[in-house]
Amino acid sequence: MVHHHTSPYTGDAIYYRYQFNDLTLNTRLGTLVRDDKLEVRLPWLSYxxxxxxxxxxxxxxxxxxxxxxxxxxxxxxxxxxKQRIKLLRRALNDDAHTPIYIEAIRGRGYRLLPQVIVTSEVTPTRMTSLDLANDTHVMPEDGKSYPLFWKLTSLSLAALMLIFALVALFISSGDNLAKLDENAPSSLASPGFDVELYLKGLDYYHRYREADNLHAIELFTSALAINPNLALAYSGLSDAYSQGVFQFNAPRLWQQKAIDAAYKAIALDPNLAQAYKSLGLAYYNKGWLNKAINANVKALQKQANYHEAMTNIGFIYREMGQLSKSMMWINKALTLSPNHSVSCVHKAQSLIALEDFPKAQLWLDRALSLQPDSLLANDAQGLWYLHQGRFLQAKAHYFKLSQDLPRQTHFIHGLALSQLYLGEFQLAIDTSKSLLNSDNPQIALQGRLLAALAKSALKENDNQQLEDEISMSDGNVSEVSSEHSIALELLTQEFKQRLLQGSDRAADSLSLALLYAVQNEQEASYRYLIQAINQGYLAQQLLTLHPSINTLRNDSRFTQLMDELLQQLTFQKQAYQEQK
Known part of the structure; x- marks a missing residue:
């Protein structure tokens, strides 16, 4: 590993500073700084x-x-x-023809030309003064999936090192202060190094990219290592853990760690609006939608013009099927922050649910113009196709995204779902296999669900195809059917357990309705379908075209339920028009 090592005697992390010419690479802070104290910002691969x-x-x-x-x-x-070397040279102002830093040796490789002076620093892996911050830092299971230089554990700096790092990292602190969250206490007007680290983490968190989110976690943790009573840093840490779960397939354990960090922030500062907003986001990831709404409302009681809390309320109301309320809150948020890309995506998603597809596309275009690499916006673009029944376009969209970003399982899930709707059941099964080994149990569960539903549809349409699928095993058709039945039952129990643990997500109830439908248990299927609609599921076209409800489609009760769903959607559309 190139960024830090571990002492064989103490288990402490050893970080390095590499000084060459006018540059210093600091593996503890993850920075490259020139002698003029200006940071050279490098993408992860260049670093x-x-x-x-x-x-x-x-x-x-x-x-x-x-x-x-x-x-x-x-x-x-x-x-x-070669392209990465070219990008690194450009960042260093190096010339390939007359290099100062990086020399290419034909047929052998590359090396640094200047003399490199190496100094090391030992950082304890544990600090007795910060139990929660250390406990909430979760390393990836495979040790590889997260950037290594973000793996800070604590900062026990001497006063001189604090001053150096403060100058090196934050010479532009005036700019950072200008970007301080509107809810930050006035006591931050003269920040110390702990607050500087928090501000830096906040900046990275709001970039909404996986590597930046991981960097934010390390910066928030480092701020807490200096000041265990910095409530803002706990709030930021909670948000980053939640974002990791929601957007970047982080382990489910991060759900509880997000809640713990939010509770700690509230305990330290009961009037901190960000802390309640963070708690609401953490509740949402647990499937506790009503609790999430209440926590964000509490944040607005503490700070009336808090656009992130408004956006979150709008997003949660959309998932609850209360689309007029969703649009009201998102519009309030956009009034306060018109160029907030995530708010633009949430507005587009609510417009998709309202079936106003032209306006939804305008807001997706705006979000992507503000942040072209937004995972949330690109995923929402796929949903825009799906909700219109344009499954071929959805498939092409998700296929390209999954090729460009193979680690983003949201796009793989969208691809498998598109294939399922297109009747490409074997392809859907094969695509879903990429989700089964995800570190995130939620993603793995969705992969198992898609695979099981696709297998059921395949079995219904052509038993021979199912036999061919498992022909390389020693089993027979009856054994495969038995294994498939067991898989369906296990999935059913898992989703029922989510409801017992307090989830009020319509998606969980809908999953149960689909599972019971493919098991030909119509009464149970109707029960959970009614529950899903009452919890806010309004995507009538997606439901009626879903291959798993073939056994229900011609039943009069199903027709009545679709009429009820359309009535609720019509009511939401009318309420939205009245508030415009």
Whole structure:
């Protein structure tokens, strides 16, 4: 590993500073700083590439070694490495023809030209003064999926090092203060290093990208290592854990850690609006929608013009099927912050639910213009196709995204769902397999659900195809049917358990309705379908076209339920028109 090592005697983390020419690479802070104290901002791959060259200096690093260390989980070619070297040189103001920093050795690899001075720093892996902050820091199970230089554990700096780091990282602190959350206490007017770390973390959190979110977690944790009573940092930590679960497939354990961090923030500062907003987001990830609404309302009681709390309320109301309320709150948020890309996406999603697809597309376009790489906006674009029954376009959209970003399981899920609606059941099964081994149990559960529903549809349409699918095993059709029945029963029990644990998500009730439908248990299917509609499920076209409800589609009770669903959707449309 190139960013820190572990002492064999104490287990403490050892970080390094590499000084060469006018640059200093600090693996503890994850920064590259020039002598003029200006930070050179590097993308993650460029940072990792430079770290490998620093560690090996003055030696030559072969192309094979660089590919192995910089892209350990991805197969890439020499051209990708060349392009990354080019980008790194551009960031360093280096010239390939007359290099100052990076020299290419034909047929052998690359090396750093300047002399590299290496100093180390030992950082304890545990601090007795910060139990919750250390406990809430979860390392990835495989040790590879998260950027290594974000893996800070604590900061026990001497006064001199504090001053150096403060200057090096935050020479532009005036800019950071200008971006401080509108709800921050006035006591932050003269921030210390703990607050500077918090501000830096807040900036990374609001970029809504996986690597930036992980960096935010480390910065919030580092701020708490300096000041265990900084409620804002606990709130930020809670938000980052929730965002990891909601958007980036983080482990389910992060759900509880988000709640714990929010509780800690409230305990430290009961008047902190961000803390209640964070608690609401953490509740949402647990499926506790009404509790999430109440927590965000409490945040607005503490700070009336809090646009993030408004956006969250609007998003949750949409999931509850209360679309007129959803639009009211999101419009309030956008009035306060017109260029907030996430609010734009939430408005588009509510317009999709209202079946106002042209306006929804306008807001998706706006969100993507503000943040072209937004995972949330790109996923919502796929939903825009799905809700119109444009399954071929949805499939093409999700396929391209899953190729460009193979680790983003939201896009794989969207691809499998599109294939299911298109009747490509075997493809849906194969695509769903990519979700089954996810570290996030929620994603794995959705993968199992899609695979089970696709297998049921495949079995119904053509038993021979199901037999062919498992022909490489030693089983027979009856054994496969038995295994499939067991899988369906296990899934049914898991979703029922979610409801018993307090989930009031319509999606969970709908999943049970679909599972009972493919098991030909119509009474149970209707029970949970009615519950899903009462909890706010309004996507009539998606439901009527779903292959899992073939056994219900021609039943008069199903027709009556669809009429009820349409009446509720019509009521929401009218309420929305009246408030415009």
């Amino acid at each position: 990792r590439l430079l770290s490998v060259l620093c560690e090996a200096a003055p030696g030559i690093v072969s192309q094979e070694q660089l590919l192995e260390k910089v892209w350990p989980d991805v197969v890439v070619g020499d051209e990708t490495l």
